[in-house]
Amino acid sequence: MITALRRAFGAACLIGGAMTAAGAQADTSYSLLDFSQLDGWESDDHAAALAVFGQTCRDFDDPDWLSICAVARQQDPESARAFFELLFRPVLIEDGKNALFTGYFEPELDGSRHRSSRYQYPIYKMPAEARSAGQWLPRRDILTSGVMEGRGLEIAWVDDSVELFFLQIQGSGRVRLDDGSTIRVGFGGSNGHNYRSIGQELVRRGIYSLHQVSAQVIKNWVRRNPSDGRELLLHNRSYVFFRELRNVASSAGPLGAMNRSVTTLRSLAVDPKFTPLGAPVWLEKDGNGKMRRLMVAQDTGSAIKGAQRADVFYGTGDEAGQAAGRLRDPGRMVVLLPIQRAYALLPEDI
Structure with a gap:
């Protein structure tokens, strides 16, 4: 099988090019x-990691990665480890900051297509002027000035403003509607x-x-x-708008930054300045419930900044949310890069 892999990869190993880590700092x-x-x-x-890698590797536009992807999609599960060991090299990328791993999940909220005494909090689509503004109104003005009202921007109404706030932090979720249907x-x-x-802010206070x-x-x-709590939520000036996802299977995970479904405990949100989206990443999470597994960088997050910073996707619903919320652990992550790209990163005097 190793010989077959090497033959299939063939000339791809001759393709040069430096690793793309746009925005990475000099240190x-x-x-x-x-x-x-x-x-x-x-x-x-x-084999589980290979299956996840194959879901998004086709979206690369770089010949190095596309060549590897073509080989990946031909592999039997039994050859998965050999595939990674032959065509990649592990690279530890550090920026001087301590490693930190947290978790995220897909929330489930209760809602309705229509406002009522129970369902009072809107999930908004993005208005056109916000899309073209670069930086638009802060959260407080969006929610209190009336600028969003009467424009048909509501996707649905939910019954809990706190859960809606955390839906915005997660960036995606499901809404169980009062008619028995579900939207994403x-x-x-x-x-x-x-x-x-x-x-x-609670710590600062x-x-x-x-x-x-x-x-x-x-x-x-x-x-x-409730009064101080409302003001606390308004402390976060950032506001996330949503779109309804109509073509994602109910059995699949939410869409990540690569516009593909993420996979429970196999998908990571990373900082793309350091880790290429779509790359395999070896995670060594310490703390309670140590985790040692090969994952795939398929998502990003506004709070995910740094070479050793990542969010682990825990799945859908309250149980996943509780597990994700408990995670705040050290460790290290190692990016698997195509061989020629890995060696291109080394100092010239080595």
Whole structure:
């Protein structure tokens, strides 16, 4: 099988080109590793990772990656580990910041197509003037000035403003409608303001210490303190608009930044300045419930900044949300790059 892989890859190894890490800082360092240095590598389900890699690798527009993708889509599950070991090299990318891994999920909200006494909080489409503005109105003005009213921009109405706020943080979700049907919404744009963490704001105010803050703690505090809670949510000037997703199978995950469904515990949100979208990434998450597995960089997030920063996708619904909300752990992530690109990153004097 190794010989067949090598023959299939053929001339692709002759294609040159430097690794694209647009925006990476000058102090970024690259260390070439061996697969034997990846803790737990031999024990992972490489076939599961290969299947996820194959879902998005076709979207590359670079010949190096497309050649590898063509080989990937011809592999039997039994050859998955050999495929990765032959055609990639592990590269540890660091920018001087400590590694941090958190989780995200696809929320499920209760809602309706029509406003009522129960369903009062709108999920908005993006208005045309916001799309062309670069930076538009802050959250407070969007929600209190009346600028959105009477324009038919509501996709649906939901019954919980706190859950709607966290839907915006996640960027996609499902809404269970009162007629028994379900719709999915995905990221449709933003107002261009930087995200302000309301968890950090609670810490700044001395209400909680950093280790106490989680999504559930924040939700509970806002509900116990409705007036102050509303003001806390408005502290975040960023506002996310949505679009209704009509062509995503109910059994599939939400769409990530590559416009393909992400996969539970196999998809990562990363900073594309350091990690190419679509690349395989070896994750070594420490802390409670250590995780050692090959994942794929298929998504991004406004809070995901840095070479060793990533969000693990945990799935759909409340249970996934609770698991994702508990995750805030150290470790390291190692990007798997095509061989010629990995070597191109090394200093010339090595």
